[in-house]
Structures are given as C-alpha cells and as structure tokens.
Amino acid sequence: MNEADFHALAQLLEGQGVGFALTDHGGRALISNKLHRHGSLRSHTLTLNDGRRVAIMPRPADTDIRFKLLAEHSTDLIVAVDADLAIRYASPATSGLLGCLPQDLHGHTLAELVVPEERAAFIARHFTKAAQHGRGPELFRALRRDGSTRWVEARVASLPPGNGLGDYLVTLRDAEQRKRAEEALGQANAELSALASTDALTGLPNRRQFDATLQKEWYRALRDGAPLALMMIDVDHFKALNDLFGHQTGDGFLARVGRIIRDNVRRAGDMAARYGGEEFAVVLPGTGAAGALEMAELMRRAVASTDFSAIVEGGYPISVSIGVAASVPLAGAGSAALVHNADAALYQAKRNGRNRVEILQ
Numbered sequence: 366m367n368e369a370d371f372h373a374l375a376q377l378l379e380g381q382g383v384g385f386a387l388t389d390h391g392g393r394a395l396i397s398n399k400l401h402r403h404g405s406l407r408s409h410t411l412t413l414n415d416g417r418r419v420a421i422m423p424r425p426a427d428t429d430i431r432f433k434l435l436a437e438h439s440t441d442l443i444v445a446v447d448a449d450l451a452i453r454y455a456s457p458a459t460s461g462l463l464g465c466l467p468q469d470l471h472g473h474t475l476a477e478l479v480v481p482e483e484r485a486a487f488i489a490r491h492f493t494k495a496a497q498h499g500r501g502p503e504l505f506r507a508l509r510r511d512g513s514t515r516w517v518e519a520r521v522a523s524l525p526p527g528n529g530l531g532d533y534l535v536t537l538r539d540a541e542q543r544k545r546a547e548e549a550l551g552q553a554n555a556e557l558s559a560l561a562s563t564d565a566l567t568g569l570p571n572r573r574q575f576d577a578t579l580q581k582e583w584y585r586a587l588r589d590g591a592p593l594a595l596m597m598i599d600v601d602h603f604k605a606l607n608d609l610f611g612h613q614t615g616d617g618f619l620a621r622v623g624r625i626i627r628d629n630v631r632r633a634g635d636m637a638a639r640y641g642g643e644e645f646a647v648v649l650p651g652t653g654a655a656g657a658l659e660m661a662e663l664m665r666r667a668v669a670s671t672d673f674s675a676i677v678e679g680g681y682p683i684s685v686s687i688g689v690a691a692s693v694p695l696a697g698a699g700s701a702a703l704v705h706n707a708d709a710a711l712y713q714a715k716r717n718g719r720n721r722v723e724i725l726q
C-alpha cells in the first residue's frame with residue numbers, strides 16, 4: 366500500500382469513526398486522522414513487512430466524550446474514586462478549589478482532601494455500609510495544597526458496577542463565600558435577637574426578656590421546690606426630676622441607676638431588667654425572703670449614696686423604693702402572683718415614705 370492509499374484509508378476510517386495512525390519503523394508518525402489524536406483509548410497495532418506500524422483505535426464512546434466535556438468545563442470539581450477512595454479521575458477545577466493540578470491528586474485518596482479533624486465523620490457519613498449514598502450535599506473543610514482550608518460542598522453518588530470510571534462520583538463545589546455569608550447572617554441574627562431583648566437606654570434586658578426569664582425561673586423553682594424572689598425597683602419622684610432637668614437628663618439618670626442595679630446583681634442566674642419607664646425588676650432564683658431583702662437593701666443604699674454630679678452639676682439626690690416578693694412556687698399558681706406581690710410591696714414602700722424596702726411573702 367502506498368502513501369496515497371494510506372491517506373485514503375485514514376479518511377475512510379475517520380468517516381467510520383475509527384482512529385488510524387501510521388508510523389515508520391522508528392516510531393515517527395507519518396499519517397494519522399483526527400480521531401486517533403483524540404484520546405487514550407487502547408489501540409490495535411499491526412506491523413507491516415517493511416517495519417511501518419499501523420495503529421487503529423476505536424472511536425471514544427459518545428458518553429465518554431460527553432462526560433469529559435461536562436467534567437472539564439464544570440466549575441465544580443468532579444472526582445471519581447474507587448471503593449477505597451483512591452482518586453481515579455479529577456477534573457480541572459482542582460486549581461481553584463484545592464490549589465493544585467488534577468494530576469497532583471493521582472496516588473491520593475479523597476479522604477486526604479478533608480481536614481483531619483472532619484475526615485472520619487465525613488467518610489462514615491458517605492462511604493460506609495451504613496451511609497446512604499447520594500444523600501443531600503454536605504459542607505466540609507477541604508485541605509488545599511498550600512495547607513490552607515476552604516469550605517466545600519460535597520455530593521456523593523454511587524456509580525453502577527463496571528462503568529469504567531470508579532465506584533463513586535464526588536462533586537465538590539466551592540462554598541467558601543456561602544459559608545462566610547451564613548456566618549455573617551448567623552451573627553447578624555444573634556445581634557438582632559440580642560437587640561430585640563435589650564433595652565436601648567440602659568443596656569439591660571428589656572421587659573420581653575424579663576417576662577421570659579421570670580416564667581422560666583418560676584417553672585424551674587416549681588420543679589426543684591426552690592424559692593424564687595422578685596424585686597421591683599422604682600425611682601422616687603422621677604417626674605419632678607424630669608420636670609426640673611428635662612427628659613434627656615432624666616434619661617441620663619435612668620441609665621446610671623440601671624448601671625448601679627446591674628453592678629449589684631452579681632450571682633449567676635440573677636437577672637436585672639428594665640421593667641418599663643423608671644421601673645426596674647430583678648429576678649433572684651434560689652433566693653428566699655431574707656436573702657432578697659438583704660439584696661434590696663444593698664441596692665437601695667447603693668443608689669442613695671451615688672454621686673450624680675457627672676449628670677448634673679453639683680449632683681442631685683436620687684432614691685429608689687423597692688418592693689420584694691419571695692415564695693416557693695406552688696402548682697396551680699403562676700409567676701404573675703409574684704409580680705403582683707412585688708408590685709403591692711412597692712406600693713407599700715411608696716406609701717411608707719419612699720427610699721425604703723418592703724416585702725410581701
């Protein structure tokens with residue numbers, strides 16, 4: 366067969382979807398068609414009498430070509446692994462995600478891409494007998510070549526036996542930005558919920574949080590058979606103070622009184638809140654009448670002895686009246702009874718001359 370015949374044969378075979386190449390006896394390529402240059406499929410080689418070699422290879426299956434096209438143009442990293450997680454194929458998206466080339470992953474396992482502390486759990490969830498393959502995507506931290514980590518979303522699918530690619534197809538998607546956004550959102554939500562339960566003027570928990578805490582502590586005390594005390598604190602003659610200095614200076618006084626109350630509530634579990642207006646409340650779990658009275662007296666004296674000259678020149682005397690209620694909750698009653706009693710005691714303290722503590726048990 367002369368060279369012209371070979372050319373004709375190469376064209377004919379290309380038309381049939383078959384790869385074809387002719388080399389001289391030194392292995393130098395003489396003729397080949399496009400399909401032969403295409404890929405790594407196994408070829409059949411014939412050696413002619415004169416030493417030239419003819420290599421004929423089947424056209425790659427359409428599905429192989431499609432898979433390669435999809436995988437190689439995907440921004441997701443597509444990895445095929447064996448049952449022992451050895452990497453058999455990695456698409457070019459390795460560079461963005463892992464900072465390496467696909468060939469750098471050969472000889473490595475998928476497990477090595479996961480940060481050590483999450484490795485065992487990740488494998489158990491996706492690759493053990495108990496794992497449900499193809500289950501929803503999961504975020505994990507991938508280990509990059511330079512030792513840094515990156516949040517990645519993984520999807521694992523089991524492949525049918527004999528597919529020639531591997532046992533699992535793992536799709537890895539960059540989730541760094543999403544994770545950052547989720548974290549920022551979580552933080553914003555936490556800040557929002559803190560704001561929603563905090564009084565802006567004093568920085569103390571607001572009425573809403575007070576109600577929730579009192580309710581929770583009331584049920585806890587009922588369950589434990591423990592005492593629970595409540596203090597209602599009201600600034601004396603505050604209207605007169607507002608009228609004298611104006612509302613804004615009045616706010617300054619309230620903020621300062623709030624700080625005094627907060628600074629005197631030190632036991633974990635105790636909670637001071639702004640109940641509303643010029644009124645504060647303190648919940649004292651595990652505290653009986655004697656302990657609550659002692660604390661209330663401490664609070665009253667702390668306010669009465671504070672120098673308010675930082676708010677108005679020369680200062681201004683401020684006092685608070687405090688109503689205390691304490692009881693061991695009984696089933697059938699509610700925390701409202703405690704509030705009612707503390708309020709009544711506060712009213713009593715006002716009636717008895719202010720700047721004093723009264724208790725109703």
Ligand SMILES: Nc1nc2c(ncn2[C@@H]2O[C@H](COP(=O)(O)OP(=O)(O)OP(=O)(O)O)[C@@H](O)[C@H]2O)c(=O)[nH]1
Pocket residue numbers: 599600601602603604605607611612613614615616619641642643715719
């Ligand atoms: N500056 C300021 N004033 C407030 C605030 N909330 C309530 N007040 C004022 O606090 C005053 C409370 O007045 P009253 O309830 O009559 O009681 P009082 O003048 O403190 O007198 P006694 O409680 O009987 O000692 C009112 O003038 C309210 O307007 C606030 O957030 N800031």
